[in-house]
Amino acid sequence: MAGKLPQKVTLDDLLRLKRTERPSAEFWTRFEEELRAKQLAALVRRRPWWADAGLRLRTALARFGLPLGAATTLALAGLIFRAVQSTGSVTAIASKPGAVVVLGGLSPPAPLASIPALGAGVASVPAPVLTTLPVAPALAELAVSTPVVHQVADVPLTPWTTSISADNAQPVQLGSNPALTTGDLAVNDLTPTVLGSKTSVPDAATTVGPGPTVGSNPAPRPTSDQSVHARLLVALSLRPVPLVSAETRVLEQVSHQIPDELLRTATRHIIGMDGGTVRVRF
Amino acid sequence: MKQQLRWRFRPSFRLRIGGGWDSLALSMNVLARVLSKPLVASPERRLEADADWVVVQRVQAGDVAAFDQLILRYRERVHGLIYQMTANREDAADLAQDVFIKAFQSIHRFAGQATFFTWLYRIAVNTTLSHLRRHRHRTFFSLEQMQEDGPTAELVARLTETRGGDRDALARELQEKLNEALQKLSIKHRTVITLFEIDGLSHEEIAEIMHCSVGTVRSRLHYAKQLMQADLQLWLQP
Structure with a gap:
C-alpha cells in the first residue's frame, strides 16, 4: 500500500x-430558511432615496411634465383673459370716436341743478359726471343746448330704435312696448366699470323716488339725428350706461365671481400637488 | 485642448475608415458583439449555461419560484467560494445568502451576454471582496469539517505515515495551516487561486469574473502558488 503512494506531496x-x-x-x-427570511425582508425593506433618485426624477418629470405645462398654459390664459377684461373695455371704448366714459367715482358729483337743462324735480339728484373723451363737438353741444327731459324714473320711451351702448354698430331694440321706462333699463343692474374697478353710481331711482312723470307729455318722435342723439344723452345722463357689449359684460361678471382661492385650488388639483394626479397620454 | 484633440482626431479617423461615421458605428457594433460573446469553456458548461438561461428567462417572466432551481444548483459552489476566501463558515453563510438575494433583485438586468454562472460568481466575488475589505483586520477561523473522500483519505494517510502522530490531529493541523497560508495572500491572489485550484474555473472565466486579462490571471496564479509553496514547505517535503 505504501509503495503505491506518490513520493512527493x-x-x-x-x-x-x-x-x-x-x-x-x-x-x-x-x-x-434564513434565505427565505432574508428574501422577504428584502422585499419589504425600502431602498434609500439616493438609490433610485434618478429614476424618481425621471418619473416625476414624466408625470408632471405635460399637466404642468397644461396648467401653466391655463393659468396664463386665465391671467390674460382677466387682464384683457379689465383693460379691454376702456381701450375699446377709447378707440371709438363717439365713446363716453362715465367717471362718477373719480370726480366729485355735480348737482343736476347746475345744468340749466334740468328740471326742478331732480335738482337734488347727484348726477354722474359725464366726461366725453373723443366725443364729437356737436354731440357735446347737444348735451347742453338740447332741451331734453331728465327724468329719473318712469320715463316712457317711444318704441323706436335707439342706441344705448357706446358702440353704435349694434343698435339695441328696446322693444315695442311703449311703456318701457328707464327703470326697465336698470333691470340688468349693470354698473359702469372704469379701469377695472366698479364705480358706485347712486341710483337715481332710489335716491329721488318717483318724481313727476312726463307720461302725459310724451316726447315727440324724433325726426332727425339730432333728436336721436338728444334722447341718447337723456338716457346716458339718467342711469349708468353700459359701455361694453353684452357678451363682454357677462364674461367680466363671471371672471369677477371666480374667487382666487378657487383658481388656486383648481390649479393645485390639476398639477397633482394635493395628491390627485392627472395623466395625459397620447 | 479638448477641441484641438477632437479636431486632430476626426480627419485621420475618417481617412482610415473611409466610410464615414456609419462604417465606424458598424465596426463598433461587430466588435461589441464579439467581445460580449460568452466565454464557455467546455461542452458541459455550455449545456449548463443553456439550462440556466431557460430558468433565468422564466424568472424574468415572473416565475419567481423558478429561482429556487438556481439556488439549489449553485448554492454549494457559491458558498464554497466564499468560505475559501473568508475561512469563516458563518460569514460564508451570510454572504452566500446575500449573493442570492442580490442576484434575485437584479436578475431583470441580466441580458444573457455572459453565462449566469459567471454573472453569479461575479456577484459573489464582489460581495466577498467588499466584506473582506470592510473587515480587513479581523482574522477569525471558523472551519468546516473535512469530508474526506478517496484521494484525500489516501493523502492524509500518507502524511500521517511520513510525519507520525494521530491521524485526525494531523488532518486538523494541515487544514489550519492551509487556511493560514491562504489567508496570508492578498485578496486578489486568494481569489484567483480559489477560483482556479478549488473551484476549477478556467483562466478565461476567472478573467471575466475579475474584470482583468488572462495574463493577469496567470501571473497572479503563479505568484500565489509561489507564496503558498513557500509557506507550506514543511508539508511538501517527502
Whole structure:
C-alpha cells in the first residue's frame, strides 16, 4: 500500500484537501430558511432615496411634465383673459370716436341743478359726471343746448330704435312696448366699470323716488339725428350706461365671481400637488 | 485642448475608415458583439449555461419560484467560494445568502451576454471582496469539517505515515495551516487561486469574473502558488 503512494506531496494535493471542507446537510436546511427570511425582508425593506433618485426624477418629470405645462398654459390664459377684461373695455371704448366714459367715482358729483337743462324735480339728484373723451363737438353741444327731459324714473320711451351702448354698430331694440321706462333699463343692474374697478353710481331711482312723470307729455318722435342723439344723452345722463357689449359684460361678471382661492385650488388639483394626479397620454 | 484633440482626431479617423461615421458605428457594433460573446469553456458548461438561461428567462417572466432551481444548483459552489476566501463558515453563510438575494433583485438586468454562472460568481466575488475589505483586520477561523473522500483519505494517510502522530490531529493541523497560508495572500491572489485550484474555473472565466486579462490571471496564479509553496514547505517535503 505504501509503495503505491506518490513520493512527493504537491501543492495541488494539499489544495485538493480544501475542497473537502463542506458543510453538512443540516446546514443547508438552515441556510434555506434564513434565505427565505432574508428574501422577504428584502422585499419589504425600502431602498434609500439616493438609490433610485434618478429614476424618481425621471418619473416625476414624466408625470408632471405635460399637466404642468397644461396648467401653466391655463393659468396664463386665465391671467390674460382677466387682464384683457379689465383693460379691454376702456381701450375699446377709447378707440371709438363717439365713446363716453362715465367717471362718477373719480370726480366729485355735480348737482343736476347746475345744468340749466334740468328740471326742478331732480335738482337734488347727484348726477354722474359725464366726461366725453373723443366725443364729437356737436354731440357735446347737444348735451347742453338740447332741451331734453331728465327724468329719473318712469320715463316712457317711444318704441323706436335707439342706441344705448357706446358702440353704435349694434343698435339695441328696446322693444315695442311703449311703456318701457328707464327703470326697465336698470333691470340688468349693470354698473359702469372704469379701469377695472366698479364705480358706485347712486341710483337715481332710489335716491329721488318717483318724481313727476312726463307720461302725459310724451316726447315727440324724433325726426332727425339730432333728436336721436338728444334722447341718447337723456338716457346716458339718467342711469349708468353700459359701455361694453353684452357678451363682454357677462364674461367680466363671471371672471369677477371666480374667487382666487378657487383658481388656486383648481390649479393645485390639476398639477397633482394635493395628491390627485392627472395623466395625459397620447 | 479638448477641441484641438477632437479636431486632430476626426480627419485621420475618417481617412482610415473611409466610410464615414456609419462604417465606424458598424465596426463598433461587430466588435461589441464579439467581445460580449460568452466565454464557455467546455461542452458541459455550455449545456449548463443553456439550462440556466431557460430558468433565468422564466424568472424574468415572473416565475419567481423558478429561482429556487438556481439556488439549489449553485448554492454549494457559491458558498464554497466564499468560505475559501473568508475561512469563516458563518460569514460564508451570510454572504452566500446575500449573493442570492442580490442576484434575485437584479436578475431583470441580466441580458444573457455572459453565462449566469459567471454573472453569479461575479456577484459573489464582489460581495466577498467588499466584506473582506470592510473587515480587513479581523482574522477569525471558523472551519468546516473535512469530508474526506478517496484521494484525500489516501493523502492524509500518507502524511500521517511520513510525519507520525494521530491521524485526525494531523488532518486538523494541515487544514489550519492551509487556511493560514491562504489567508496570508492578498485578496486578489486568494481569489484567483480559489477560483482556479478549488473551484476549477478556467483562466478565461476567472478573467471575466475579475474584470482583468488572462495574463493577469496567470501571473497572479503563479505568484500565489509561489507564496503558498513557500509557506507550506514543511508539508511538501517527502
